[in-house]
Amino acid sequence: MTTIIAFIFMFGLLVFVHELGHLIFAKRAGMLAREFAIGFGPKIFSTKKNETLYTIRLLPIGGYVRVAGEDPEIIEIKPGHHIGLEFNGGGKVNKIIVNNKSKHPNARVIEVEKADLEHQLVIEGYEVDEDEKLFFEVEPTADFVMDEKETQIAPYNRQFASKTLPQRAMQLFAGPMMNFILAIVIFFLLGLFQGVPVDKSQLGKLVEGGPAAQSGLHQGDEVVKVDGQSVDTWTEFVKIVQKNPSTQLDVTVRRDQNTVTIPVQTNEVEANGETIGQIGVYRPVEKSFTKTFAYGFTETYELTKLILVNLSKLVTGELSINNLSGPVGIYDATGQVVQQSWQIYTKWIALLSINLGIINLLPLPALDGGRLLFVGVEAVRGKPIDPQKEGIVHFIGFALLMLLMIVVTWNDIQRLFL
Known part of the structure; x- marks a missing residue:
């Protein structure tokens, strides 16, 4: 777990x-970010804030931000389509009902002759069985309503x-x-x-039960020599230990102004396809x-x-x-x-x-x-x-x-x- x-x-x-x-950076540039998703596949959680739908999806293999214009727009209004229009207080279209218009009795139903929802933001058409051509201005943040799901339109300047x-x-x-x-x-x-x-020839924290701890080495010991070979840095000390798996090494350390030599039996571990020695000591820190x-x-x-x-x-x-x-x-x-x-x-x-x-x-x-x-x-x-x-x-x-x-x-x- x-x-x-x-x-x-x-x-x-x-x-x-x-x-x-x-x-x-999509929002800073004025792009319309339709969805912010973690994961792919079916939705297991979703919530919408401002213009963006935030989702968590089933498959943990990545995520995406869906920006208007990066993918083909799903909904397209063509000449001859019958759509319903709802309006805001200023008389501009704020909802375009694509289907199920009967569920929107207050919508004004028209037959489309021309629709430009990217640049001019207008819809031209006729009411059913009427000859008078009508022009409607569309709100830049208007929504398509298809299968009772709302999708915000994407004017070109938001793509x-x-x-x-x-x-x-x-x-x-x-x-x-x-x-x-x-x-x-x-x-x-x-x-x-x-x-x-830091790259000092000093012992950092010791792994409990590791070879270094069992042999009597202490955190803070300054390593002077290993098997008679002088050591000045942590890197030098590690190289010697790693080159000697399953080997007893005589480690000479300086502790409280005294110098002592302690035998340590290295472990044998696999790392990056090769066998190396370890004694269970972390690098010193400052x-x-x-x-x-x-x-x-x-x-x-x-x-x-x-x-x-x-x-x-x-x-x-x-x-x-x-x-x-x-x-x-x-x-x-x-x-x-x-x-x-x-x-x-x-x-x-x-x-x-x-x-x-x-x-x-x-x-x-x-x-x-x-x-x-x-x-x-x-x-x-x-x-x-x-x-x-x-x-x-x-x-x-x-x-x-x-x-x-x-x-x-x-x-x-x-x-x-x-």
């Missing part, structure tokens, strides 16, 4: 922060395509940006609570606001570099697709980190947030990076690519991503259960 709660919280936080970035290139690019970039900001904030808060890791502030940025930067290196190895073939993890693998890993400590779980969230930001910036169709690429091409060409062609590219890209997700999930299942 703990793992389930931890996974749901982590997934919800990462997707919420990402989509919140898209939503904030994604109507905005400037910088506004569109920023709306697309804002999601990944927020993931990086979340990681920075997480590391900053960790630094405030537990201190900032508490400093200046260092804490910098820590949020430096740790995010270092993890970003690490992820980019691994991505490059996937491209060159040094890493196989079998090394990728999907939701099942991430769920299993979350269960493992939750059992260790809340600090490690929190760092795990930050790592996944950075990973989500980077993946979404890749120039692949259907991802934010792919859509940013189209904006960049438009900037170079001086005109947009045909929306239908762009839509087809993103649809194919999304289908391929879903196929990759299935393959990765199947690999996770085989690795964990078969």
